[in-house]
Amino acid sequence: MEKTKVAIIGLGTVGSGVARLLLDFGDRTARHAGRTLWLEKAVVRDLEKARDCDLPEGILTDQLSEVVDNPEIKVVAQLIGGLEPARTIMLQLLESGKDVVTANKALLAEHGPEIFDRARELGRSVAFEASVAGGIPIIANIGQCLSANQIQSLHGILNGTSNFILSKMHEDGSAYDEVVAEAQRLGYAEADPAMDVDGTDAAQKLAILAHLGFGARVDWDDIPRSGIDTLETADIRYAEEMGYKIKLLAVAQLVDEGLELHVSPTLVKAGQPLAEVGGPFNAIRVDADAVGELLFYGPGAGQMPTASAVVADMIDTAVGRTGITFSTLELWSNRQARVAPADYAHACGRFYLRVTVDDSPGVLALITQALGDQDISIASVLQHEPAGNGQPVPLVIMTHETTAGAAGKACDTMSQLDCVKADPVRMWVRD
């Protein structure tokens, strides 16, 4: 049987999983590839470090040159996180004639144009299924399976850590900090979970999907985003009271003006498929003009789900499918963007507002005035009986359809009122 020699750079969690799939299940990959994927080298920084996989002798090395200088190695899984040295190694691999597979979404979100351009110039390919939504094959589905469609919107739960935390807050009524600590204990959150909970991770993934699905060219850092780190238990309770669940949604939506993009905690009506995605799972709802509504659900992270995506890419690359897809899709090319980002201020929808106010006469009139000045009409108001001890009380308002700009201005106005005791909490509502 024909043999394609492959290598792995980086034997962390995902790299070890990839090595195990290649070494322990070679018959399986051979069956799907019509050839053996032969693990020739695995490059690590520290040869002495304990690893999660047993490698036959001669594979482990700390010399990148053993891959770069070996022309027999055709496909390389580059599984180093962060920007450097990942970027430099990526370019070295391409220059030396390798087709590359990666799971590094931050690298693509930051240096995609440079890497993809260079790969094209060199006649090489970059596969990146594992960079978005872990084990869910969303890149192949959007880039290949939905080719006959104009995608109209994507609504994604793209960060498993945030979804685990939100699900737990809903289930147990626990406070944010408590749940974060639990997520860290269970391995669902990093020691510093900032990038996961502040929307950065989801925005980087959304930028990749926006390129792929809409031909947009966006800098992830320009995507308006808010995270779940400012949520309070009270918001969870109010959402439930009104029949919603809070999810951190990454949204890309085609409108007349262009492509609306944002990452925001959102009240999703209970019973909607996205509302019911629990734990560390990811899901992406795709609305497209020919096919209609699709939903993809699965593990968004973890060793073996991510390794599953990496090895599928290695097979696709070895057999030649990736090369075809990569050259036709022209991702991050200099070709003109097909759609420009739309002004976030014009994004339409309903909002949940929680305003902490003095328990005194006339307050509701001032708040509704601030909304009325922006032409925002109120769908419902929730105010529970105050404790009566002079403490500020939360006033929860669900608006009718308005724009992000108007809602933002109304909140700014409210913030300046004497009777308002903290910046209003504002979330999108999706019915």
Place this chain on the structure above:
Amino acid sequence: MEKTKVAIIGLGTVGSGVARLLLDFGDRTARHAGRTLWLEKAVVRDLEKARDCDLPEGILTDQLSEVVDNPEIKVVAQLIGGLEPARTIMLQLLESGKDVVTANKALLAEHGPEIFDRARELGRSVAFEASVAGGIPIIANIGQCLSANQIQSLHGILNGTSNFILSKMHEDGSAYDEVVAEAQRLGYAEADPAMDVDGTDAAQKLAILAHLGFGARVDWDDIPRSGIDTLETADIRYAEEMGYKIKLLAVAQLVDEGLELHVSPTLVKAGQPLAEVGGPFNAIRVDADAVGELLFYGPGAGQMPTASAVVADMIDTAVGRTGITFSTLELWSNRQARVAPADYAHACGRFYLRVTVDDSPGVLALITQALGDQDISIASVLQHEPAGNGQPVPLVIMTHETTAGAAGKACDTMSQLDCVKADPVRMWVRD
């Protein structure tokens, strides 16, 4: 730009949708294919029939020879239903050097080995994304995206008509016949819905997935199946009372003995993703060893969803991806099956039994005896206060885990009891 000439055989609902995508959205397909997909011919039986799409002059013909004898036409969407002349035309197209795309699951389920073998001999390919689950790209996902996995089970809602009927019965409490009439009015059911509601359609699709996902070789007609046509409103009501929804599930599950396959109405615990799939939608839950649990949800039928899958296949075929996949996967080849069908009698699970019995003393003892003789233990019994007019009463039993064989034998024994007034209704339970 390079041009690949394509043709359509059959301009029914799906064929017209395919023509519209090719003609009205040529820029889109060109962008994904890196070449123009040029609709050269559309072959129909009756030139005079009104159609759902406007074709430029010179495309419509009633002569298959205009496709077969034109060597410039490379890719053909064969969209005629039924077995003949679909089979003969399929073979003619392959013989004349065309790569073929089809949506005809009955043809593949019946004549797959012949068609696929011939295509392989001729160095041609057959793509069939649209044959299972309409707009959901389940064929690509199983055949390509999950290549690094051993799939362990598939649980599919594969028949949209049945799912529409079941959802309506749950929502409205209407009787089966009433809902079928409504489904026919809305276009969700054929004038003769037998193949949809008796499990035939789902079994044919399951046979295709079993080939693709497990390397099994099964005749669809050997798959044990029961449909929803014998369900009563009472079953829906009892299921709900116990927190379940009834779904027609197509199941393929790897067990020690081989591959368990069946199509059966099943009580699925409410809140599970599959239980919440409503209306004419389809969904497939895939459990695989590396990735874990995935769910694919979307429209299982309809003009444009199916056309979306057909055109994606045409693009994949034109660019060469299908050729690679088709030759490596060796579907329906003479290569030895990787797994044999397991004996259905040994399939394990819980059961819902509804037994119509005399309202008289000692009856429950006889029923439980029939179960006990098969080592089936009872998880719960539901019997409402009888009307007291001597009418037979329904006795609903949920069993603990047992086998399909034991449950079948117990039901046979019950059927022969004087106190049992009709054959017991038996459904799988999935918690």
